[in-house]
Amino acid sequence: MEEVEYQVMAQVEDTHFWFVGTRGMVRDCLLAASLPPNPKILDLGCGTGGTMKALAGLGDFVGLDMSEEAVRLATKRTGNPCVIGTADHIPFDDATFDALLALDVFEHIPDDLAAVREARRVLKMGGALIATVPCHPWLFSEHDRALHHVRRYTRSGFLTLLGEASFRPQRVTYTNTFLFPAVAMVRTFGRLRKKDSPASDAQMRLGPLNGILSGIFQFERRLLRHMNMPFGLSLHVLAR
Numbered sequence: 001m002e003e004v005e006y007q008v009m010a011q012v013e014d015t016h017f018w019f020v021g022t023r024g025m026v027r028d029c030l031l032a033a034s035l036p037p038n039p040k041i042l043d044l045g046c047g048t049g050g051t052m053k054a055l056a057g058l059g060d061f062v063g064l065d066m067s068e069e070a071v072r073l074a075t076k077r078t079g080n081p082c083v084i085g086t087a088d089h090i091p092f093d094d095a096t097f098d099a100l101l102a103l104d105v106f107e108h109i110p111d112d113l114a115a116v117r118e119a120r121r122v123l124k125m126g127g128a129l130i131a132t133v134p135c136h137p138w139l140f141s142e143h144d145r146a147l148h149h150v151r152r153y154t155r156s157g158f159l160t161l162l163g164e165a166s167f168r169p170q171r172v173t174y175t176n177t178f179l180f181p182a183v184a185m186v187r188t189f190g191r192l193r194k195k196d197s198p199a200s201d202a203q204m205r206l207g208p209l210n211g212i213l214s215g216i217f218q219f220e221r222r223l224l225r226h227m228n229m230p231f232g233l234s235l236h237v238l239a240r
Contacts, residue, residue, distance in 0.1 A: 013050035017210050018176075021217025022234075023054040025175060025224060026103065026130060029238055030058050033128045039098035042122065044087055045105035049074030059099065064090065087115035095124045102131040104234075106161075107149045116165040129167060129239045133158055135174065135232065141187040158235055167239040173224060174232030178216050183233055 013019040030041075039059040043052050046063030047070050055061070056078070063074045063082035074082045085091045087102070087109050100119050109115040119129055134144070134152045144152065153161075159169060176183075206213065223229070 009048045009050070013048065014053070015210065017206070017213035017217055019050055020054070020214060021221065022103065022132065022175070023051055024218070024221050025236060026051070026101065026132075027055055027058065028221065028225060029130050029171070029236070030055065030099065030128075033099065033130070033238060035059065035098050035128060040096065041099045041101065042090075042092070042097045044090070044100055044102045044119065045108070046070065046074050046082060049077040049080070049082070051101060051103060052078045052080050062092075062097075088118055090118045090122050092122045094121050095127075096122050097127060098124055099128040099130065102129065104132055104134065104147075106131065106158075107133050107144075107151055107153065108147070110150055112150075112161060113164055116161055116167070120165050120167060126240055129162075129237075131162075131237045131239070132175070133235050133237075135235050136184075139184060139187050139233070143187065153235060155235055158237070162237065162239050169237055169239045171228070171236075171238040173228035173236050174234065175220065175224070175229060175236045176217075176233035177220060177229040177231060179213070180232050 041059040041061050043061055043063045046052060046065050049063060052061040052063055052074065061078070061080045063071070063078070063080055064085045064087075065071050065074065065082070066084065066086050068084060071082045071084050074080070083091060087105055088111055100123055102115075102119060106112045106115055123129065134149065135155065137152045137154065140149070140152050155172070155174075159172065162169060220229070
């Protein structure tokens with residue numbers, strides 16, 4: 001993604017409702033995944049380290065990102081080992097990790113099947129893949145261009161991708177459900193305005209609205225502990 005987005009991420013990800021809410025949902029998923037004691041976990045596309053920081057104590061984390069700036073910031077912020085690499089050529093041996101987090105990663109990769117197969121290769125037998133991806137190709141917008149997204153997925157398309165790499169989904173749910181109508185409207189109308197420099201939604205100044213949106217995400221997180229959501233902006237998958 002654009003280098004400026006890494007700086008924005010480092011500044012806002014500890015408090016921004018979307019980052020905090022998503023990582024809470026991932027925490028619940030990791031705790032429910034029945035991992036072995038002290039699991040070794042790869043944060044694929046670790047960005048500036050916010051996920052590893054938020055999930056500290058749940059395992060031994062290793063971060064990987066293709067950006068030198070992201071790896072520098074992630075190492076500084078978390079103290080965890082972080083390496084430079086790409087999702088379609090992960091620089092680790094076969095069967096290294098008990099779990100792999102790919103949070104909004106695969107949509108960046110032109111050859112996403114190669115990336116999913118690499119994830120399977122570095123996971124131990126029975127290891128858990130926890131992945132989130134943006135949904136609905138018709139929502140592709142300036143936000144996606146700023147983050148260098150190649151695509152947004154359909155539910156069936158992403159599950160087919162996982163199956164082609166011999167993953168077996170254990171849980172599939174949409175997330176970011178309650179904000180779906182508003183965000184869909186904003187992004188649809190936003191396509192009518194051309195921008196010289198696309199910017200992600202993370203650059204929006206939310207002010208007090210951030211607290212309200214955080215409350216909405218926390219409510220959704222509580223619901224997700226008991227049910228799957230029927231629609232939303234993102235897809236959240238636990239696969240083996």
